[in-house]
Amino acid sequence: MAPPSRSARAAVLASSVQRSKPAPRPSQARRAFIRRAVVVVLVLAALTLLTVSFRSPTAGALHDVQGAGSTALRPFQIAATRVARPFRDAYDYLHSLANAKSENARLKKQNEELRKDAIIARANAAKYSQLPKLLHLEQGPTFPKDFRPVNAEVLSSPTGPFTHTLEIAAGSSSGLRINSPVVSGYGLVGHVSNVFPDTAIVTLLSDQDSYVAARDLQTGVQGGIQPGPSGTLALNDVQKQLVVKPGDVIVTAGTHSARYPDLYPYGIPIGRVAFANATDTAAFLQVQVQPFAHLGSLDAVAALVPTKPRR
Amino acid sequence: MTVLDGVKAAALLFVAAIAQVSIFSELHVFGAVPDVLLVSLVALSLLRGSIAGAVGGFFAGLLVDTATLGMLGLSSLVLTLAGYWIGRYGETTGRDRAHAPFLSVAVVTLLYELGLLVVHFVLGESAPAGAVVRSLVPAIVLNLIITAPVYALVRRLLRPGDRDELTAEVQLLG
Numbered sequence: 375m376a377p378p379s380r381s382a383r384a385a386v387l388a389s390s391v392q393r394s395k396p397a398p399r400p401s402q403a404r405r406a407f408i409r410r411a412v413v414v415v416l417v418l419a420a421l422t423l424l425t426v427s428f429r430s431p432t433a434g435a436l437h438d439v440q441g442a443g444s445t446a447l448r449p450f451q452i453a454a455t456r457v458a459r460p461f462r463d464a465y466d467y468l469h470s471l472a473n474a475k476s477e478n479a480r481l482k483k484q485n486e487e488l489r490k491d492a493i494i495a496r497a498n499a500a501k502y503s504q505l506p507k508l509l510h511l512e513q514g515p516t517f518p519k520d521f522r523p524v525n526a527e528v529l530s531s532p533t534g535p536f537t538h539t540l541e542i543a544a545g546s547s548s549g550l551r552i553n554s555p556v557v558s559g560y561g562l563v564g565h566v567s568n569v570f571p572d573t574a575i576v577t578l579l580s581d582q583d584s585y586v587a588a589r590d591l592q593t594g595v596q597g598g599i600q601p602g603p604s605g606t607l608a609l610n611d612v613q614k615q616l617v618v619k620p621g622d623v624i625v626t627a628g629t630h631s632a633r634y635p636d637l638y639p640y641g642i643p644i645g646r647v648a649f650a651n652a653t654d655t656a657a658f659l660q661v662q663v664q665p666f667a668h669l670g671s672l673d674a675v676a677a678l679v680p681t682k683p684r685r
Numbered sequence: 686m687t688v689l690d691g692v693k694a695a696a697l698l699f700v701a702a703i704a705q706v707s708i709f710s711e712l713h714v715f716g717a718v719p720d721v722l723l724v725s726l727v728a729l730s731l732l733r734g735s736i737a738g739a740v741g742g743f744f745a746g747l748l749v750d751t752a753t754l755g756m757l758g759l760s761s762l763v764l765t766l767a768g769y770w771i772g773r774y775g776e777t778t779g780r781d782r783a784h785a786p787f788l789s790v791a792v793v794t795l796l797y798e799l800g801l802l803v804v805h806f807v808l809g810e811s812a813p814a815g816a817v818v819r820s821l822v823p824a825i826v827l828n829l830i831i832t833a834p835v836y837a838l839v840r841r842l843l844r845p846g847d848r849d850e851l852t853a854e855v856q857l858l859g
Contacts, residue, residue, distance in 0.1 A: 454708055
């Protein structure tokens, strides 16, 4: 047995009698009119407000009324903010907890990159600090005539106590030849001992086979610069009766005989006398020279290439 | 709609508007903010019809524009139309449907955002369509999340009214 409501609905749906369209009741039409009138009025009012506000956004009566209204609403907004503050703090706390791990990883990565940048910046600053000095030497009055400088970056420094050579980023294509003198911004470094098209090997003054004819700039005493103890140099072959004093500047002696030209032109600074002593047992003075150039930490050097062909 | 209902609806929209501009507007989730005012207006319109929706939308928009010192009438225009259409939906096909609040919120969120975009564009103001479109889905989801509690609250506050008023223009067979 079907429920009464279902049978009643079936009877209505099954009926073939056409229902006449119900005539709208007066109250119904009136209600629709009121509804439409209300929405039209409200939309027009909104458009009017919008137009006035758009045309005079910073002045006018409407602007003043809006300002007053905003001031009146401010306490409610402040109250709402205060009520919500504990919830917001809790949300922020949970949010920060959720993001702490990823943020930590991001900050670590950022810190690592910044550290790399700082190291690179410091390295560049240290490297380029030698360049002005080198430029000063090249443009100064002590730079030898008939030579031009070929500036080169130091590619590899001496790797240990048994290595006294370094590789520079200039070679035969730049005019370098074997035995070309090499200087830094402070003084003589050594000479080119091997050369390739774009690189060259420089043998430092500290190498056991190195020998440079030198002279005391103050007293004119001449000798030969060779490696000394503890990274210093020694001015050898100086007669005991000659005078060499601590503090004297030692420079290259240059060529004395046209038949036997020296590798190094005259006047390149080598170092300063740190110690000079004569002993009864030794035939020559013991002169220790502190080199001007920092042979262990060179970043940029200049090879001297003759501008005129040498015999 | 009685006077008491009117007072309750006004208080509801006032609180919702203040909460929206003070609290919810700063709650950014995936580029969108939950719109408790819009959801409250939808609930009011479904429960009290198109006139209440339109009037409520107008004054709620006015309140928002005043509180935020925005362009007066802009929110009013969009919310008036939103309240009216949802009210009509509630008076006709959406009546007594369990999904009506959710469907209304989803549709009206979409239309509200696009409507604001169009109005801003027409006024020659900044109308970042890309950002609005990207935030549409999060905005709809956020509004749907708060629909159930807000609708339940509004329904509790404004108990279902006189059915004769709501059913006046739709004749049920059977």
